[in-house]
Amino acid sequence: MIQNASSHPGLTTQQVKERLAHGEVNSFKARVGRSYWDIFRDNVLNLFNIVLFTLLIIVLFFRDYATVFFAGFSVVWNSLLGMVQEMNAKRKLDQLAALAARDVKVWRDGQLVSIHSSEIVKDDVLVVEPGDRLVVDGRVLHSDALEIDESQLTGESDAILKNTGDTLYSGSFCIAGTGLMVATRIGKDSTINQLSAVAKTYKRQLTPTQEKIESIVQVTVLVMAVMGPMIFLAGFLNNVEFLGILQNSVVFVTSIVPQGLVLVAILSLTLGALSISRHQTLIQRVNAVESMAYVTVLCLDKTGTITRNQLSVSEIIPLNGLPAEEVSGLLRRYTSNLAFQNRTAAAVAQYMGGTGAPDVVKVREIPFSSARKWGAIVLPDETLVMGAPERLLCANGRVPDWVQSASEKAHGLATQGKRVLAFARAATAPDATQLEVQCEPLALVVMSDLVRDDIRDTLAAFRAQDVQIKVISGDNLETVRAIAHEAGIPVEQAYTGDQLDAMSDADLQNAVERADLFARISPDTKKRLIAALKARGHYVAMVGDGVNDVPALKEANLAIVMNDGAQISKDIGDIVLLNNAVSTLPLAFKEGKAITQTIFGTMKMFLVKNFYGLLLFTFVGFMAMPFPITPVQISWVTFGTVNIPATLIAFQVLRPSPMKRFRQDVLDFVVTIGLIGGVAMAVLYALVYLIDGQEKEMARSAITVFVALFGILIFWLIHGFDPLRPSTLKGRRGVAYLGVFFLIVTLLVPYALLHVGNAFRFVPPDLPVTALILALFMLAAIICSVGLRFRVLLNRLWELFAPK
CATH class of the missing domain: 2.70.150.10 (Calcium-transporting ATPase, cytoplasmic transduction domain A)
Structure with missing residues (x-):
């Protein structure tokens, strides 16, 4: 300084x-x-809300207030809940960021x-x-x-x-x-x-879960674009009044669009970031916590991550018989001329008793860098150099016996976990990029750094979750190997930067897959390592703290930095450990898993409804029947059996059964249950409509009751309770009772409003229709139970259509 x-x-x-x-x-x-405007825009001014509110405004001109109220209420509920919670969380995270600013x-x-x-x-x-x-x-x-x-x-x-x-x-x-x-x-x-x-632009980097949601949204937009005009065309061809066409469009949008899914995902990510911030952790990218759930490889820099970064000089070993006093004087001259003392130089200066004004003023300085692995002070009559023994002890091939002995001594100290630097002088000044001058080795500077107390348990927790640990360091191979052993990291294969630089991209990918430790790595090679791991299909988290870690941090899927690290590393980090404790990371990993479970659970609830709705509407359209449900009916039933349960899952009041794989645990469920539900509803609607003399109100009421029953069945199955398997009730009685409560409240409202304007246009099903509803529901429940346990046909279909 x-x-x-x-x-x-x-x-x-x-x-x-x-x-x-x-x-x-x-x-x-x-x-x-994101900014407050981003939050407002994404929660309120999204495509689905704009389409739905446009339809509702037109419906309002026809004075169909019930449709406007019930269809709009669900959307307003989702939007306001998500917006308020996310803004509240953002305010708290911004306050934490302001406190952490350097x-x-x-x-x-x-x-x-x-x-x-x-x-x-x-x-x-x-x-x-x-x-x-x-x-x-x-x-x-x-x-x-x-x-x-x-x-x-x-x-x-x-x-x-x-x-x-x-x-x-x-x-x-x-x-x-x-x-x-x-x-x-x-x-x-x-x-x-x-x-x-x-x-000014918020960097949008999606997690795998968010990418799946975005794909679902894109498919939904495509379905809306194709089927929306078809609904209007079918209405005009069947002489349906314009208000009826609008109502059908509202039903279609509210049924097909997973309007709460994106909001629940954002809410879950925000609450997760807020939760982990209570552990002295600053989340700078709101989805960073959920990213932890996908990490397959955790890359660690040694200094400041595995070790405490509290360097101290153990001893200084003069070489070639030089007096200790002469070496000490030259070291003081070197450290006193440094423009900036990094931790290494500060430790040397402290060992020498501090540094005063230099006795000889430098001509210029070549500062130490991780790429060079050495630094130099150019004096009027000589140049003092400090750096890696591999760079200084063997410069220009000059290796007399005493230098070879010093090199072996440095290697032996490195195997004990010591950090060893060589101190040398040269008669001429080196180039800023190449050390092409002959150096006279003067001494070995032996340093030590303690391993963090919490590192063993932290890394063991990650290995228990099948996360690979890889150490990437700029230090000597044997030093890093010894530190890794002390930290409990098994090392079966290791490479140096020179070995990696000589490899092709294909060989490098194989090497990074096999090896556990990489030493003498330059910043650019660190970046290349991360890129190679990603090319092998890994989701990579990088933990670092220095300027030399910046390229790797920027390349990684998830950048985690220490609070006492360089400001630039903190600026680009997704997660900043304010207390510099890596023990927080397993908590973030656990929270990320919980967020993924939350999103997967709500995804099941919304997508099953969308899938069976699409099947039902398609069937009714081909059969030229009236639309099977009114906006008021679908909005209320969806609110009671989907939105409210999904909100409880989003706030982690309820926890779905564990899910590991999106295809098997989510898509299989959605296709299986949605297909069964869609077929059952189509059969029910057709039978009631035809048996009851083409009376659409009775048929629509039957569908309303069935959707409520089926929605609660979905709710139970997502939480691991199968009503046809009594053994699954153990530990899930609360979920079972809560489902019954949701069902009663959802169906009680239409019955209660029968004599108050009957906004639901609900006709209580008579005994034969009720029996038909219950019979089809029981049959659907049985098939769902069997289908989830024996998904042979569905798995065969996945294998048939999966890309090779």
């Missing part, structure tokens, strides 16, 4: 006040996930102070250090080997060396060196706020 401000003291207090008065302040508001360092009145990024004013002098994400545009006032990554703005991954006078852009970040900058463009004028694709 830059220690003084003799040349750039910064603004005075009076100058800051003047700029604040003129509004020249950096407007900033922490944001997590301050920036500025010079004011000649003093270095920390302020919130929203307090930056124009012409402020800011300190730039490795890991800092630039929040305003500016000009470089001082550069000490300052290297900036502008990949998020330009797409170019190479670091750019910035000199005095160069322009710095908000949205880029510092990867090495230090500097001072003066803020020139702030707030809405900064680059990051003018690039809408970066700053």
Whole structure:
């Protein structure tokens, strides 16, 4: 860090006040996930609501108030419930994000102070250090080997060396060196706020569950587009009055569209994020918790993730008979000239008793980077270099016996879990990218870092869920292997970065599948590793904390970062562990599983209704019969037997039976139960309509009763209770009684309103019709029970039509 401000003291207090008065302040508001407008739009102004409300407004002109009230009530219930809950959760998550935001360092009145990024004013002098994400545009006032990554703005991954006078852009970040900058463009004028694709658009990254829901929605839109006009055409051809056609369209939309499914999914994701945030975890992508349920590979960086990142120097071993005092003096000269002391340099400085002013001032600095694996201080008469033993002890093939002995010593220490750095000097300055000068090894710096107390139990919990653990580190292979062993990670196969870089993409994919540990990995190779795992069909979570982890974090399906890590890693992370405790991750995994179960359960309820509705309407259309149910009837029955139970599942008041696979546990259920229900309803409607002298009101009332009965059967089956198998009642009596309660309330209302305007147009079924309803319902229940237990035919169909 830059220690003084003799040349750039910064603004005075009076100058800051003047700029604040003129509004020249950096407007900033922490944001997590979607905006309030996004929430309102998705809950209220979605396609299904717009179509339905358009129809209801037209129906209103015909003064059919019952249809408008009952059909609209269900939609309003879903929309308001989802919107209110999600906005409430967003408010709490935004508050947590604001608390977690890191301050920036500025010079004011000649003093270095920390302020919130929203307090930056124009012409402020800011300190730039490795890991800092630039929040305003500016000009470089001082550069000490300052290297900036502008990949998020330009797409170019190479670091750019910035000199005095160069322009710095908000949205880029510092990867090495230090500097001072003066803020020139702030707030809405900064680059990051003018690039809408970066700053203003919420990045929409779907989980596998959300992708399935989106596919279902697309199919639904297609069905609406095809069958909607057909309903109008059939109505006109059959001389149905215009109000009747509109009512039929309302029935079709409310029956076919899974209007509550998307809302329940969003609500479940939001509540899950809020739940896990109580464990000192900031969720920056609302569906990140549910993503945890799909993780098949968890990649961990060693330093700061498996270990505590509290480095300390164990010993310094002089080489080639050099006096310890000489080595100590050179180490002090090296550390005192560093523009920025990372944790390694700080540990060395502390071991040396601190660093004062350098006795020899550097000419320039080549800061340490994970890609180079070394850093250098160029002095007037020599260059001091510190880095990986593999890079320094064998530079240019110079390996006399004492150097070979030092290399073997470093290897032996690494097998004990020690982190070993080599310290050397060169007569000439190296290039910034290649260490092509001859180095004289001076010493080995031996460091240690403790394994986190909670790491063993955490990783064991993931392995118990069949999640593979892979360690990716920039450290020495033997050091990482020893640390992995101490953390309880079995290592059967390991590779180094040099080995991986020599592999083709196909060989790399095979290697990442077999291996458990990867050492001496550069940032770009980390990214390539993650991409290879994804290409093998894995859902990958990456846990990291440093600038060197950024490419891999961006490539991973799920990015998890430590709160004390680099600011840029926190900015791109989906989950930030505020207490730096990886023990939170199994809780997030469990919560993600619960969210998936919730969405799958509600998906069954909505999609079965949509499927049997589609079959029933198709049958009635081909038979040229009147529409089988009125908007009021379908809206009320759906509200009582689908919407209310689905809401209880969404809030996890009720928990469906465990489901693991979407195709077998959800689609099989939907097709089996929906097909049986659709056929039974079509038979019932046809028989009652024809037997009762083509009296549609009696037939519609029969369908209303059957839909209520069948809806409760679905509710029971989803929760593992099969009324035809008494053994399934054990532990599910509450669900059984609750289903009976829903059924009674749902059917009581139509009967109660018989003599109050009869808005339901409900005709109580006589004894023969009631007997027919119960007989078909019992038959349907038996077939459902058998079909779910012996889904041989359906599985054969899946095998027949599944892509090879």
